[in-house]
Amino acid sequence: MADPILLLRPVQFVDTPVGAPEGSVARLAGGMQWFAAYEVTGPDGRRIVPVAELPSLGARARRLHDRIIAPRPPLALGARTLRFDQPQVAAILNVTPDSFSDGGRHAGDPAAAAAAGIDQLAAGAALIDLGGESTRPGAALVWEEEEAARVRPVVERLAAAGALVSIDTRKALVMEAALAAGAAIVNDVSALLWDDRAMPVVARAGCPVILMHSPDPKQGGHGRVAYRDVVAEVFAWLEARIDACVAAGVDRARILVDPGIGFGKSLADNLALINGLATFHGLGCPIMLGASRKRLIGALSDEAPADRRLGGSVALALKGAEAGVQLLRVHDVPETVQALKVWRGLRDQALTRPGRGSE
Structure with missing residues (x-):
């Protein structure tokens, strides 16, 4: 840097x-x-x-302060509204045969995938984040037409059931197909850098977009770099991407940011980002945290496999809530929602009486 x-x-x-x-x-x-x-x-x-x-x-400090304290207005998306005045859960739903977390459980069965998404909504998710291509390290690139064919029928079913859907993709054609089928938000792990057509698609659609940091978005997002100060460098990168999107016609009020836990970052980098989450409010955008079942949990817990990382995932979700993160992207919806309800109860009680706390 x-x-x-x-x-x-x-x-x-x-x-x-x-x-x-x-x-x-x-x-x-x-x-x-x-x-x-x-x-x-x-x-x-x-x-x-x-x-x-x-x-x-x-x-600059006054400008950052103004962004940090400014309320994040809700997103009115058709009949659904996504609020940011308290932490919300975005449920991960994969329709890939090679997902690291579910082993392709819903691949090739749109009806079952949509039913699983409806169950996630019933469990308390505010948003279904649907992906048709794995972004784990070493995953094979999926042809855009195939990816679109995977997600389109699931989006259609979820939207018909009244679900709020974000499409997790870096490909413009898939974005277009999913938005046409009823998705409301684009979630791009490359921050609209992988596909040259992605930025115009989002700007033209006027939809909200989630910009995630990775050190090499054109190459898949997992290239390892040596950070001098990972929080400062990720902040500066996201700040530049927000400015680029606004210049291209994307409404700043419809931009969310994600620090990209696990993408091209060491264990120490990931922990520093999670400890520094509150810094990212200085970007003035709602924050998404996607740390559920990530490798860092296994690294801190005797190499626990992905399906045995529930405790660590909930711990990271609560850490995000404490830092004011508005959107928590998780696999384990009922458990995370329950944890947040308890957290919310504690906050409600604390706010009703004078008290003092510490960081």
């Missing part, structure tokens, strides 16, 4: 703003979290600065 950029990470979270001196705490992205200070990272290193002293840090 070139010269260090100024970044703000909300820290010193508090239970409630009640009783706090005016201007001493701020609300995180219009959500359920309040904080009293920033960890400021810049050319001079890192330091903790109280929220009340933020104006002294200059124009």
